[in-house]
Amino acid sequence: ALLKALGSATYSSGNPARSQSSQDNSLPVSLSLVFQNVERFGGDIYFSAVTVMSEIIHKDPTCFPALKELGLPDAFLSSVTAGVIPSCKALICVPNGLGAICLNNQGLEAVRETSALRFLVDTFTSRKYLIPMNDGVVLLANAVEELLRHVQSLRSIGVDIIIEVINKLSSSEEDRNNETAILEEKTDMDTDIEGRDLVSAMDSSVGGSNNEQFSHLSIFHVMVLVHRTMENSETCRLFVEKGGLHALLTLLLRPSITQSSGGMPIALHSTMVFKGFTQHHSTPLARAFCS
Numbered sequence: 001a002l003l004k005a006l007g008s009a010t011y012s013s014g015n016p017a018r019s020q021s022s023q024d025n026s027l028p029v030s031l032s033l034v035f036q037n038v039e040r041f042g043g044d045i046y047f048s049a050v051t052v053m054s055e056i057i058h059k060d061p062t063c064f065p066a067l068k069e070l071g072l073p074d075a076f077l078s079s080v081t082a083g084v085i086p087s088c089k090a091l092i093c094v095p096n097g098l099g100a101i102c103l104n105n106q107g108l109e110a111v112r113e114t115s116a117l118r119f120l121v122d123t124f125t126s127r128k129y130l131i132p133m134n135d136g137v138v139l140l141a142n143a144v145e146e147l148l149r150h151v152q153s154l155r156s157i158g159v160d161i162i163i164e165v166i167n168k169l170s171s172s173e174e175d176r177n178n179e180t181a182i183l184e185e186k187t188d189m190d191t192d193i194e195g196r197d198l199v200s201a202m203d204s205s206v207g208g209s210n211n212e213q214f215s216h217l218s219i220f221h222v223m224v225l226v227h228r229t230m231e232n233s234e235t236c237r238l239f240v241e242k243g244g245l246h247a248l249l250t251l252l253l254r255p256s257i258t259q260s261s262g263g264m265p266i267a268l269h270s271t272m273v274f275k276g277f278t279q280h281h282s283t284p285l286a287r288a289f290c291s
Contacts, residue, residue, distance in 0.1 A: 025070055027052075027056075028066075028067055028070040028071075028072040029070060031049045031052060031053055031072055031075075031076075032070070032071055032072050032075040034046060034049040035049065035072075035075040035076050035078065035079040036075055036078075036079070038079050038085055038090070039085060042085070042087065043085055043087025043088065043089045043090035044087075044089055046079075046085065046087070046089070046090045046093070047087075047089035047090060047092075047093045050076065050093040050094070050096065050097040051093060051096070053067075053072060053073075053076060053097060053100065054096050054097055054099070054100035057100040057101070057103055057104075058100060058103070061103050061104065064101075064103070064104040064106070064107060065104075065106075068104075068106065068107070073101050073107055073110060074110070076097055076101070077101070077110060077111065077114045077116050078114075080094055080097075080098075080114075080116045080119050081114050081115070081116055081118075081119070083119075083122065084119050084122075084123065086128045086129050086131070086132050087132055088132040088133075088135040088136035088139075089136075090132075091123060091129070091132055091133070091136055091140055092136045092139040092140045092143055093143075094119060094143075095140070095143035095144050095146065095147040096143055096146075096147075098111055098116055098117065098147060098151075098154075099146070099147045099150060099151060102147075102151045102154065108151070108153065108154075111154070112153075112154075112157070117154060117157055117158060117161055118161060120144065120161050120162070120165060120225075121161060121164060121165055121168065123140070124165045124169075124218060124221055124222050124225065125165060125168050125169060125172065125218060127214055130214060130217060130218070133217075133221050134217065137221045137224050137225070138224060138228075140225075141224050141225045141227075141228035141229065142228060144158065144225065144228070144229060145228045145229045145231065145232065145235075148229060148232065148235055149232050149235075152234075155234065155235055155238060156238055158229070158235070159235060159238040159239050159242055159244065160242065162222075162225060162226065162229065162239065162244070163239070163242055163243065163244045163247050165222055165225075166222060166226075166244070166247045166248055166251050167247050167251075169215070169218055169219055169222060169251055170247065170250050170251040170254070172215070216265075216266060219251060219252075219266050220265055220266050220269065223266060223269045223270060223273060224269065226239075226244075226248065226273055227269065227272055227273045227276070230273065230276055230277070231276065236276070236277070240277070245277065248273075252266065252267075252270055
């Protein structure tokens with residue numbers, strides 16, 4: 001609340017007392033400090049700092065060069081590319097921060113050069129983000145959709161990243177299946193009179209269950225992202241043209257999804273996703289099913 005109040009008071013374009021004195025530099029410097037030490041401050045304060053930065057830029061886009069000179073946009077982008085902390089509030093505010101920076105051409109170029117949008121790859125495929133994503137996947141998907149809708153020059157990059165996430169999940173699923181087969185073969189062959197292999201086998205069994213749950217939740221999360229972002233007709237067109245339908249079907253037709261009761265929520269959400277594709281892309285969808 002204090003950060004927001006300072007932002008409104010200091011950078012409001014209607015503030016007659018606003019000046020370019022060094023005293024005005026304290027807020028951007030403080031925000032940069034948060035971005036540079038996010039592990040210490042945590043997700044809630046990070047969320048507030050990103051929100052204040054975004055509001056400052058939205059209220060007065062002409063202040064971006066001054067913020068750039070103070071290193072604020074760069075500090076934020078570095079906090080994103082270094083890996084967003086596993087916090088729901090931290091994750092869901094990143095697209096809004098990127099969108100604010102992209103209001104300036106120099107900021108847009110910085111977002112491109114740093115590949116900041118690639119934070120989505122780890123967010124949707126890494127185990128450490130699973131719990132935050134369970135809480136915030138809908139809000140994050142909404143924020144990504146809004147970013148791609150308003151910043152058209154990032155739309156193609158965004159679609160490429162979504163497809164990369166799908167392919168990575170599909171590849172990880174295949175790797176886990178191979179590892180499970182190797183473990184089962186090893187368990188059948190190995191014995192140990194002290195029972196150590198029995199314990200290992202039990203641990204492997206538990207790990208396999210956890211892996212399956214992680215896989216199902218990760219796929220569900222990306223289906224939420226696809227469902228939301230594909231509501232935009234241009235984003236949907238790019239997704240189809242770039243081979244997204246084939247990648248999506250490859251992921252969803254994995255035996256671990258089609259032959260598991262845990263895959264039911266994914267199947268239900270997939271129905272809504274493909275219903276959207278049938279309206280304008282029925283022919284490519286049919287080809288993808290037949291291939």
